[in-house]
Amino acid sequence: MAECVECGADVALHDDLEAGEIIDCGTCGVELEVIDVNPPVLDRAPELEEDWGE
Numbered sequence: 001m002a003e004c005v006e007c008g009a010d011v012a013l014h015d016d017l018e019a020g021e022i023i024d025c026g027t028c029g030v031e032l033e034v035i036d037v038n039p040p041v042l043d044r045a046p047e048l049e050e051d052w053g054e
Contacts, residue, residue: 002040006030013040 001010009027013034021034022045031045 002042004028004030004032005043006032011042 002013003009004011004025004027006025007028007030009025011023011025011032013023017034017037017040019034019037023032023034023042024030025032032042033045035041035043
């Protein structure tokens, strides 16, 4: 388990978690990025910007 940085809810994590993985908070729906796996550290996932084909 880890804590959502947005709403503070507990986020269930699976056993084979990897750094850089994106998971969703089941409570508020925000996308979270796994920063570290031992201990689990989560942060808001970076927003992807549209490059419009440039």
